[in-house]
Amino acid sequence: MNKLIILCIAITIWSCSKNTDFDEIYQPIPVTVEVPANFPEMTYNLDNNPVTEDGIALGKKLFFDGRLSANNSIPCAFCHEQAFAFTHHGHTVSHGVDGNVGKRNAQPIQNMAFQREFMWDGASSHLDLQPIIPITSDLEMGETLSNVIQKLQTDNEYKKLFRRAFEDGNINSENMLKALSQFMIVMISSNSKYDKYVRQEDNVTLTAIEQDGLNTFTAKCTSCHATDLFTDESYRNNGLPVNPQLNDLGRFDILENPDDLYKFKVPSLRNIEVTYPYMHDGRFSTLEAVLNFYNQGMVDNGNVDPSLLRTDGSYGISLTAYEKTSIIAFLKTLTDYEFLNDERFAEYE
């Protein structure tokens, strides 16, 4: 009888130690998210979702996992590739499950914790909830939240990762979305040549043409591309001829307000060199084409932003050939090679 009791105790202790395997318990290692000195305040409230190493690791795995889509083959990273500042290399608009084609150009994922609203039309006002749009859109990943959660729940690796990332260890939509947010929160691009120049780091200076470009940019572009995030986060109609095939009404879709017709969110210009093609529908493949459009391609589609009205009554931003060349030279100083090559965000480290 005594032997039996000892055996029972031994089994109990053994099973305990197996359950509390270091791999499987919640031991949060906090990650401090630094706000770059030249950035505005962070909008994301980290108190509601404290960033940890295991949270980021889980978010990263989810970001690269095709099982978030209906056919198990379209992960977030499909349209958001690191080398192109997490845009869809070269695609005007992106394609999703079943060969479906979307109607907008994939935007970069960078500095998301500093933005108030997301998507070209501002359809999401919280970073946590943003992934619901691509996951459930028929044109993108075409899946349901509950299917995704079911798939994750049957995966032993995810069981472990959720336990490590969250105190309650639950595999549910709350924790999945929080982990994706943690991964996106730390995707901060703030170490371009321009950043080092404005923060006076490493004795970085701009060349003469880059400096000329910055001066012209400051004079003619910063009323919309404001702050060192290079967007004021407003929605504006920049006078693009409407593509009748897409007939994308922009921000109008959100509130059905006629004043919002053809308005899109002013995009950040960080890493703009690698995020081609440009505009909400990717119609311009080079920065030259973009600046030529601003100089001489705008049309009055009925709701163009008044800041773009020239004194002669036409719409546009007048730019000389040298101003265009120098602005492009300046824009290339916004390329952040540390971010584009950061192994923390790479699928294979």
Next chain:
Amino acid sequence: MKFIKLTFAIMLSLTILSCTSDDDSNTEDLTGQTGNLVLKFDNGVGDQDFIFGTTYNKSNGESYSLTTLKYLISNVRFTDENGNEFMFPHDDNVFIIDEATANNAGEIWLTLNNVDAANYTSVTFGIGIDQERYALGAEGQGDFLTEAADAGMMWSWATGFRFTRFDGTYSSATITDEALNIHMGSVGTSLDNYREVTLSLPNNARVRQTTTPEVHIKADIAKVFDSDTTSINFADGYSQVHTNTETTTVIANNMSTIFTVHHVHNE
């Protein structure tokens, strides 16, 4: 020893006295006691029960028939006879009222557990999701995002909840069975369509460990379209209500007029 005995005697008598005086004012001590409470949502149209597929007439000659009838309720709380408020725990305080899940009596039951024992005189709840809860993102949502998505109470083109979902058809003298879809919610921080209602209870809901009151709430769906103040015409932009500031606001305001408490059972 004598001193201790005396102290004991005084304390004992004080205790008895305090008990007696409580009894005199007819107040039971409910501290720490909790119980359950049931909210029964009963959708109707005027003086009729609501039934899917039945055609109901509106004030202006239009008629309608629905195949889906759902709305979101949140931030349920109760006020007792002393003015104290009991708020049901935040993270679990969002509910989908779906007519398709109603029992044979046409009632959707929300059973609230661990409600503080008290004599409640009114119930307050929100219709939809308030801005504060939106601002939390995924925090505290648990499985609700999944549940709402499965119930068709979320949009896939934007990250918002649908506060109401009425699908069906409408007809008039000139229109036959045109589509009717009222999917209304807030739009980010730009448009707040969350509304709250406070309903006084005709008799107190006495929550005790052993007593589960049932609050019978009638929801008059006719008032979504013909409220006491605002009647709408489906044909004038109200057959498809989604995000338009004007039409969604009218529906939100009308939704806040549809609820009354018919009676409370204290079993």
